[in-house]
Amino acid sequence: MKRLEIIGIEGLGEVKRGDSVARIIIEGCSRLGLSLSADDILVVAHKIVSKAEGRMISLAEVKPSAKASELSRQLGKDASIIEVILKESRRIVRMGGGTIIVETHHGFICANAGVDLSNVGLGQVALLPQDPDRSAREIREQIRQSIGVAPAVIISDSFGRPWRLGTVDVAVGVSGLKPLKDDRGKKDRHGYELRASLAAVADEIASAAELVMGKRDGVPAVLIRGYTAEREEGSARELLRPETEDLFRNF
Amino acid sequence: MKRLEIIGIEGLGEVKRGDSVARIIIEGCSRLGLSLSADDILVVAHKIVSKAEGRMISLAEVKPSAKASELSRQLGKDASIIEVILKESRRIVRMGGGTIIVETHHGFICANAGVDLSNVGLGQVALLPQDPDRSAREIREQIRQSIGVAPAVIISDSFGRPWRLGTVDVAVGVSGLKPLKDDRGKKDRHGYELRASLAAVADEIASAAELVMGKRDGVPAVLIRGYTAEREEGSARELLRPETEDLFRNF
Numbered sequence: 460m461k462r463l464e465i466i467g468i469e470g471l472g473e474v475k476r477g478d479s480v481a482r483i484i485i486e487g488c489s490r491l492g493l494s495l496s497a498d499d500i501l502v503v504a505h506k507i508v509s510k511a512e513g514r515m516i517s518l519a520e521v522k523p524s525a526k527a528s529e530l531s532r533q534l535g536k537d538a539s540i541i542e543v544i545l546k547e548s549r550r551i552v553r554m555g556g557g558t559i560i561v562e563t564h565h566g567f568i569c570a571n572a573g574v575d576l577s578n579v580g581l582g583q584v585a586l587l588p589q590d591p592d593r594s595a596r597e598i599r600e601q602i603r604q605s606i607g608v609a610p611a612v613i614i615s616d617s618f619g620r621p622w623r624l625g626t627v628d629v630a631v632g633v634s635g636l637k638p639l640k641d642d643r644g645k646k647d648r649h650g651y652e653l654r655a656s657l658a659a660v661a662d663e664i665a666s667a668a669e670l671v672m673g674k675r676d677g678v679p680a681v682l683i684r685g686y687t688a689e690r691e692e693g694s695a696r697e698l699l700r701p702e703t704e705d706l707f708r709n710f
Numbered sequence: 711m712k713r714l715e716i717i718g719i720e721g722l723g724e725v726k727r728g729d730s731v732a733r734i735i736i737e738g739c740s741r742l743g744l745s746l747s748a749d750d751i752l753v754v755a756h757k758i759v760s761k762a763e764g765r766m767i768s769l770a771e772v773k774p775s776a777k778a779s780e781l782s783r784q785l786g787k788d789a790s791i792i793e794v795i796l797k798e799s800r801r802i803v804r805m806g807g808g809t810i811i812v813e814t815h816h817g818f819i820c821a822n823a824g825v826d827l828s829n830v831g832l833g834q835v836a837l838l839p840q841d842p843d844r845s846a847r848e849i850r851e852q853i854r855q856s857i858g859v860a861p862a863v864i865i866s867d868s869f870g871r872p873w874r875l876g877t878v879d880v881a882v883g884v885s886g887l888k889p890l891k892d893d894r895g896k897k898d899r900h901g902y903e904l905r906a907s908l909a910a911v912a913d914e915i916a917s918a919a920e921l922v923m924g925k926r927d928g929v930p931a932v933l934i935r936g937y938t939a940e941r942e943e944g945s946a947r948e949l950l951r952p953e954t955e956d957l958f959r960n961f
Contacts, residue, residue: 460717460742461922461929467712491711553957560957568873570906577907578898617909621872621958622819624951625890625910627917629874639876642925647829655821656828656925658868659876666878667918670937671712674893674907678712686921700875706804706811707872707958 463685466493467671467678474679476513480594481601483507484680493682495602499610500686502668504679505631506578506585508594508614514586515579516543534559540574543584547572552708563587566699567631568708569618577674587616591632592694599634611635611688614695615665617674621707628669630661630695637689638662638698659698660688714936717744718922718929725930727764731845732852734758735931744933746853750861751937753919755930756882757829757836759845759865765837766830767794785810791825794835798823803959814838817950818882819959820869828925838867842883843945850885862886862939865946866916868925872958879920881912881946888940889913889949910949911939 468487474480480503488495495501509515523531523538527545531538534557541559548561552568563572565587573587588594595612603609614632619625630638638661642653668681702708719738725731731754739746746752760766774782774789778796782789785808792810799812803819814823816838824838839845846863854860865883870876881889889912893904919932953959 461720461927462718463716463918463922465714465716465918469712555957556955558957577902577904578900579902580900581902619906620910620951622951622956623880623910623913623949625908625913625949626906627878627910627913640924647925648928649829649831651828651830651832653828653925655870655877657876658920658925659871659874659878660921662874662876662878663917663921666914667714667716667921669909670911670914670918671714673891674904674909675896675898676712677899698874698876700871700873704807705873706806706809 463683465667465671466682466684468493468680468682469678471507471679474507474510476510476515478511479601480508480511481598481605484598485602485605487680488682495606495608495610495682497608497610498687500613500636500664500683500688501598501610502613502615502665502681502683503598504672505573505587505591505614505616506575507679508588508591508598509585510579512588512594514588516584516586518582518584530554530559540576540584543586544572544574547574547586565591565631566696573616573631587631588614592634592696595632595634609635611690613661613665615668617669628665628672630665630698633661633693633695635690635692636661637691637693638695640689661693661695661698714934716918716922717933717935719744719931719933720929722758722930725758725761727761727766729762730852731759731762732849732856735849736853736856738931739933746857746859746861746933748859748861749938751864751887751915751934751939752849752861753864753866753916753932753934754849755923756824756838756842756865756867757826758930759839759842759849760836761830763839763845765839767835767837769833769835781805781810791827791835794837795823795825798825798837816842816882817947824867824882838882839865843885843947846883846885860886862941864912864916866919868920879916881916881949884912884944884946886941886943887912888942888944889946891940912944912946912949
């Protein structure tokens with residue numbers, strides 16, 4: 460029987476700058492009696508990675524530029540937050556209704572450049588990790604060094620979508636698995652050659668993990684057990700649609 | 711420990727027009743020794759629902775309109791398939807690179823109006839169910855009548871996304887749960903009032919199920935066990951972003 464388990468690694472406590480996310484997860488698993496294996500996948504909310512890496516900003520220390528102040532008036536949004544969003548962005552894709560959709564320096568297109576005010580302390584914002592793939596690789600490597608096995612690691616964030624309400628979690632960093640499952644060119648049971656069968660499994664795994672994380676439940680790491688992913692090294696950048704193939708980037 | 715199980719209901723065989731999807735799932739669960747409970751969620755690939763409901767078309771019987779023939783030349787895509795896509799659509803949102811993004815009569819914005827050539831037999835296409843919420847309600851009601859408990863039902867399809875490669879499964883029909891988890895207005899551990907915490911849990915559940923379904927694995931129904939969703943009656947239409955709040959609909 461094909462069966463997947465999604466297990467919340469609870470009780471990890473507040474993560475501070477300089478903490479080792481790998482160690483925190485290993486200890487959390489140990490307390491729950493979970494022994495990690497190389498076939499497991501760990502999904503880690505970017506928030507604790509950002510905290511550990513010191514990717515936090517006090518809004519009181521931000522000096523908004525003239526552009527940020529102008530956008531602040533247009534959007535009815537705090538100028539310091541906009542300043543932080545602009546610093547994290549390559550360009551603005553679209554604005555309206557109090558929302559800024561940008562392309563981040565990593566290449567993610569998302570609201571507010573992933574800058575996040577929740578679960579970080581009042582007056583603080585969390586940025587995305589500078590290089591979430593590298594963060595995932597480091598967590599994986601530290602786990603390998605510590606316990607001798609290296610589960611795959613996905614770093615997740617909650618992204619909104621055009622056309623559909625609500626956020627779904629996606630992978631912003633990946634190590635130890637291929638984020639796309641490519642069945643294109645293979646044949647179905649009727650002999651039809653599959654043309655569009657490219658599944659963003661890393662995003663689906665991140666979404667599956669969110670069901671256990673929740674937004675207020677304090678479960679920032681989740682263990683996925685039983686999923687047989689392709690285990691070559693991958694990158695969340697593989698999930699970015701090239702600009703030339705994208706119908707919704709330039710207007 | 712927060713723990714979710716995602717179990718593939720394998721061995722359901724080919725579904726034909728007039729078959730009862732509810733009965734097929736009940737028998738499939740029974741063969742696997744799974745007894746359904748009211749707390750379970752069933753995710754059903756729309757493909758088997760469409761087949762059971764006769765939402766299939768033989769391309770040989772389609773007469774392309776002048777418009778379909780013109781688009782066929784523009785896009786390098788079969789004119790009969792385009793004719794079917796246009797019939798399923800309210801309007802075209804965007805075209806290019808062999809892809810047509812439309813708004814379906816249900817209000818979904820997706821490629822090809824959900825018209826699908828895979829796993830249906832050569833020369834055939836599957837449409838989305840005419841009213842996938844109604845299909846979900848009917849499956850749920852038939853299960854209730856048959857075994858006395860009514861798990862929630864989600865009907866899923868694989869949708870592409872702007873900006874990110876690969877498809878993720880989403881909910882196109884829902885019965886027995888609220889598709890959005892709304893934490894807006896609640897406070898986080900630091901007292902910050904959450905503003906954007908609206909999670910599309912029905913879509914995340916559909917994505918989680920896809921990890922077990924695959925595209926070529928012949929697992930068109932999946933049981934999700936251990937997720938405590940809000941169990942009021944819901945509709946996949948709740949997942950549609952209103953046009954006035956959408957930055958990527960009109961150009």
